[in-house]
Amino acid sequence: MICGSMQFAKKMLLAKKKLEKLGLTVKVPCDIKKFIDESNFSTDNHEEDYKHCLENDVIKTDMKSVVESDAILVLNYPKDNIEGHIGTSTLMEIGLAYFHNKKILLLFPLPKLEKARYSHELSIMQPQILKGDIKNIKKFL
Numbered sequence: 001m002i003c004g005s006m007q008f009a010k011k012m013l014l015a016k017k018k019l020e021k022l023g024l025t026v027k028v029p030c031d032i033k034k035f036i037d038e039s040n041f042s043t044d045n046h047e048e049d050y051k052h053c054l055e056n057d058v059i060k061t062d063m064k065s066v067v068e069s070d071a072i073l074v075l076n077y078p079k080d081n082i083e084g085h086i087g088t089s090t091l092m093e094i095g096l097a098y099f100h101n102k103k104i105l106l107l108f109p110l111p112k113l114e115k116a117r118y119s120h121e122l123s124i125m126q127p128q129i130l131k132g133d134i135k136n137i138k139k140f141l
Contacts (some may be wrong), residue, residue, distance in 0.1 A: 001065045003093045004075035005085065007042075011075055020133050024141070027069060031060040045078035046106040059089065066093050071103035071141060073134075074127070075093070076111075084111040091118055098125045105140055108132055 002012050002019075009032050031052070034041055041048070053059060066072055071094045072093060081084035084106070086094070097104050104127040110119045130136040 001062075001069040001072045001093075002029070002075060003062075003066070003072050003090045004077070005079055005087050005090065006032070006035045008075055008077055009081060011077065013133055015073065015075060020135065022135070022138060024137075027065045029058075030060050030065070031056055036074060059092075062089075063093065063096055066096050066102065067100055069097075069102060071129075072097045072103055073105045073107065073137065075107050077108070082111050082115045084108045084116075086111065086116065086118070086122070091122075094122065094125065094127070103128065105130055105137060107134065 002015055004012060006029065009029075012028050012032060013036070016028055018096050019026045034052070039053075074086065074090055074094065076084045076090075079087075093105055104125055106127045107130050109129050109131075110116075110122050110127070113119045128140040130140075
């Protein structure tokens with residue numbers, strides 16, 4: 001299961017294609033098509049996003065995908081002046097993956113602790129870091 005900010009929906013689909021070429025079966029967030037097809041749709045519009053998430057049961061659907069997967073790959077690209085950004089939904093998905101003993105893979109290192117307090121807890125979960133190269137995933141699966 002690929003996780004990350006929906007701002008990177010197009011990058012998620014590119015990552016999915018690369019992983020499938022490596023022979024992996026890959027899930028992506030259930031509403032990825034909406035973010036790609038409707039370029040003006042954003043999670044920053046809280047009212048619209050709230051309605052969309054409720055109508056489509058987005059959080060539960062994506063959490064189910066996490067539980068059904070062997071591993072999660074977090075595309076933690078820089079965002080909001082934070083290297084290795086991880087948003088709140090992704091943070092919940094990582095916690096769920098950890099609880100269910102799934103492999104946790106991050107494309108980039110965790111954010112610095114002074115930028116993101118949750119980096120401490122995530123480091124305790126010992127995610128594997130792909131050092132920016134998705135092909136490194138084969139070392140950990």
